[in-house]
Amino acid sequence: MEKNSETIPDIIVKRLPVYFKHLKKLKKSTKEYISSYELAELTGFSSSLIRKDLSYFGNFGRKSYGYDIYCLFQELNIIMGFNYTKKLIIVGAGHLGQALIYNKGYQERGYELKAVFDKNPKLIGLYINEFEILNIEQMLKFVKKEEIDIAALTVPQGAAQKITNLLIEAGIKGIWDFTEVPLKVPEDVLLEEQHINEGLCKLSCKINQNIEE
Amino acid sequence: MEKNSETIPDIIVKRLPVYFKHLKKLKKSTKEYISSYELAELTGFSSSLIRKDLSYFGNFGRKSYGYDIYCLFQELNIIMGFNYTKKLIIVGAGHLGQALIYNKGYQERGYELKAVFDKNPKLIGLYINEFEILNIEQMLKFVKKEEIDIAALTVPQGAAQKITNLLIEAGIKGIWDFTEVPLKVPEDVLLEEQHINEGLCKLSCKINQNIEE
Numbered sequence: 001m002e003k004n005s006e007t008i009p010d011i012i013v014k015r016l017p018v019y020f021k022h023l024k025k026l027k028k029s030t031k032e033y034i035s036s037y038e039l040a041e042l043t044g045f046s047s048s049l050i051r052k053d054l055s056y057f058g059n060f061g062r063k064s065y066g067y068d069i070y071c072l073f074q075e076l077n078i079i080m081g082f083n084y085t086k087k088l089i090i091v092g093a094g095h096l097g098q099a100l101i102y103n104k105g106y107q108e109r110g111y112e113l114k115a116v117f118d119k120n121p122k123l124i125g126l127y128i129n130e131f132e133i134l135n136i137e138q139m140l141k142f143v144k145k146e147e148i149d150i151a152a153l154t155v156p157q158g159a160a161q162k163i164t165n166l167l168i169e170a171g172i173k174g175i176w177d178f179t180e181v182p183l184k185v186p187e188d189v190l191l192e193e194q195h196i197n198e199g200l201c202k203l204s205c206k207i208n209q210n211i212e213e
Numbered sequence: 214m215e216k217n218s219e220t221i222p223d224i225i226v227k228r229l230p231v232y233f234k235h236l237k238k239l240k241k242s243t244k245e246y247i248s249s250y251e252l253a254e255l256t257g258f259s260s261s262l263i264r265k266d267l268s269y270f271g272n273f274g275r276k277s278y279g280y281d282i283y284c285l286f287q288e289l290n291i292i293m294g295f296n297y298t299k300k301l302i303i304v305g306a307g308h309l310g311q312a313l314i315y316n317k318g319y320q321e322r323g324y325e326l327k328a329v330f331d332k333n334p335k336l337i338g339l340y341i342n343e344f345e346i347l348n349i350e351q352m353l354k355f356v357k358k359e360e361i362d363i364a365a366l367t368v369p370q371g372a373a374q375k376i377t378n379l380l381i382e383a384g385i386k387g388i389w390d391f392t393e394v395p396l397k398v399p400e401d402v403l404l405e406e407q408h409i410n411e412g413l414c415k416l417s418c419k420i421n422q423n424i425e426e
Contacts, residue, residue, distance in 0.1 A: 081421025105410035192412035197318035199405035201230035208294025
């Protein structure tokens with residue numbers, strides 16, 4: 001299997017979680033192979049785009065069979081780095097932060113939740129799903145010492161850049177940002193904005209079109 | 214301004230929340246116009262794709278100035294149906310459901326949260342951010358009577374399809390699905406899967422590439 005050794009372009013990285021989601025479901029079915037046309041049906045991407053994307057990672061296709069679902073899923077896991085352990089903290093233990101403590105998606109993606117921080121004295125010291133909420137003043141030292149990779153940011157908008165600066169100072173590799181604030185980070189720090197309301201936008205747009213028709 | 218009166222293709226609908234996010238930020242700045250090249254820089258889409266997408270909605274460009282940010286934002290709001298009121302309920306008042314009660318993104322997208330349902334007797338009757346958690350047994354009647362448009366689904370995976378069937382029976386127009394279960398809905402019901410862990414996948418993938426380099 002010959003693979004492309006270049007860095008995967010951002011535009012392809014954006015499509016990987018979509019492939020992952022569908023292959024994870026398919027893997028649980030009795031189906032062994034899937035064609036690019038079937039994948040196009042599931043993902044909404046064109047079949048030629050899918051063939052191009054997947055050829056980036058090696059040759060999993062068998063003529064007239066399609067792609068081997070199990071192999072493709074395994075390779076996707078490796079490409080996405082889900083086989084590496086990455087250390088995660090949550091900064092901001094408000095409603096969304098607390099919901100993230102209970103998120104069941106970490107393990108299968110190779111993430112380990114290490115700590116949760118907040119500045120609210122009413123929250124500090126509380127245990128939520130076996131995690132003690134720690135004082136945010138301990139965060140900088142903790143991130144440095146434990147070599148934390150990623151911080152989920154669920155702090156109020158007004159505090160977002162200040163906390164981000166602290167995380168950068170502590171050597172964080174990436175920020176999983178829920179604040180909807182335009183954050184400034186240096187080039188070597190990864191920033192992923194998680195848009196919780198994206199689905200709501202799409203639904204509104206489609207309902208609107210149905211009304212107009 | 215000549216607009217395309219066809220239904221907007223799904224692939225464009227998917228890009229609209231991205232334009233919305235950036236234009237919302239730009240509108241707050243002193244900038245009046247933006248070029249497709251600057252928008253490409255911000256969104257990660259190609260400038261030719263952007264010009265094609267935006268021409269779908271009318272002609273907001275001025276030669277050598279670029280697009281009028283305010284006009285484009287206003288038009289995008291109309292296209293996305295944010296000027297219509299859509300009635301929303303939350304089904305499942307667990308950790309994520311409770312975080313959604315506090316979500317501040319509804320109003321600007323034209324959504325009105327009308328009620329929250331759960332089957333847990335410990336939650337029913339509690340008030341969260343002024344919303345009383347209602348018994349899920351009242352849901353079907355409520356959705357019918359109040360003509361609810363959208364249900365945010367944050368129930369346990371095992372209950373997801375059963376609740377979805379009830380919502381369909383009640384005449385729901387769309388489901389904003391957080392369950393990560395493959396739900397079956399008829400063609401005339403909209404389904405938007407909200408992937409809370411998508412950003413985490415992208416971060417993992419990028420960190421992995423940095424390790425390998």
